[in-house]
Amino acid sequence: xxxxxxxxxxxxxxxxxTGTEVPPEIWGGLNETGQALADTDWHIHDLYAxxxxxxxxxxxxxxxxxxxxxxxxxxxxxxxxxxTTTLCPLTDFDGQSIYQSGAEPTATEISRRRDLYxxxxxxxxQGELERVKAIHGFVxxxxxxxxRGDIPFLFQGRLPDFNIGTHLGTTCxxxxxxxxxxxxxxxxxxxxxxNGRFKGGWTTRQYGHPAKGQHAIQMELAQATYCAxxxxxxxxxxxxxxxxxHLTDILTDLKNWRPT
Numbered sequence: 001x002x003x004x005x006x007x008x009x010x011x012x013x014x015x016x017x018t019g020t021e022v023p024p025e026i027w028g029g030l031n032e033t034g035q036a037l038a039d040t041d042w043h044i045h046d047l048y049a050x051x052x053x054x055x056x057x058x059x060x061x062x063x064x065x066x067x068x069x070x071x072x073x074x075x076x077x078x079x080x081x082x083x084t085t086t087l088c089p090l091t092d093f094d095g096q097s098i099y100q101s102g103a104e105p106t107a108t109e110i111s112r113r114r115d116l117y118x119x120x121x122x123x124x125x126q127g128e129l130e131r132v133k134a135i136h137g138f139v140x141x142x143x144x145x146x147x148r149g150d151i152p153f154l155f156q157g158r159l160p161d162f163n164i165g166t167h168l169g170t171t172c173x174x175x176x177x178x179x180x181x182x183x184x185x186x187x188x189x190x191x192x193x194x195n196g197r198f199k200g201g202w203t204t205r206q207y208g209h210p211a212k213g214q215h216a217i218q219m220e221l222a223q224a225t226y227c228a229x230x231x232x233x234x235x236x237x238x239x240x241x242x243x244x245x246h247l248t249d250i251l252t253d254l255k256n257w258r259p260t
Contacts, residue, residue: 002124007054009255010136014143015059016070017041022063034098041146042233052251056128060121067113069121070201095153138213140254143203148229149222155197161225162192165200165218171208172215179253187246
């Protein structure tokens with residue numbers, strides 16, 4: 001189920017939210033809003049595919065409405081006091097219910113989904129991080145995300161194009177964050193922020209232990225940088241091609257980075 005592509009460079013891409021698969025028994029309980037799957041990280045696995053050779057990637061094809069593999073499996077909020085979605089979301093990013101009344105997952109169902117989908121993704125990701133770290137003595141997890149740039153339920157105003165998350169500089173060597181931030185700042189026509197609304201999800205925080213040679217950084221892209229932010233979420237080729245040049249620069253720098 002988990003899609004893994006192995007490379008031998010120091011970089012591992014996490015792809016937690018690009019999947020659109022929903023098992024039939026769950027699909028039948030979603031309402032029209034839920035079945036729209038609006039909160040997918042549309043095209044992200046295609047956007048990053050083949051940018052730089054010899055990079056590992058780990059992807060789940062399961063949609064985040066089934067279970068969000070970038071959430072704490074214990075159900076703790078990533079952003080206490082702020083609107084967000086849960087381990088097994090009950091609403092979309094606009095705060096609208098995604099289930100038919102009475103079809104919301106029970107505690108037993110959440111546990112089942114955690115065992116079936118959340119645990120295998122992280123087992124695969126952890127395995128690849130350990131494999132790559134064994135080769136180089138360190139590893140860099142680059143967690144790939146995207147989101148609509150205008151979602152009042154989650155944040156005020158328009159989201160910057162590049163949103164770098166390192167949990168306030170704790171999940172990677174400072175030189176890695178600076179390297180990525182410099183590339184984003186240098187990208188003409190794009191805006192960027194470090195540790196703004198998105199400071200790094202559970203994955204970044206779980207695996208980012210720079211003192212142990214395990215670095216993690218999250219990149220949340222505003223979807224307008226490469227695709228339409230309304231259905232059918234079509235890729236916009238010229239925007240995507242331009243963005244891919246900047247993403248290539250970022251991944252190349254990460255691939256070439258070495259601890260000092």
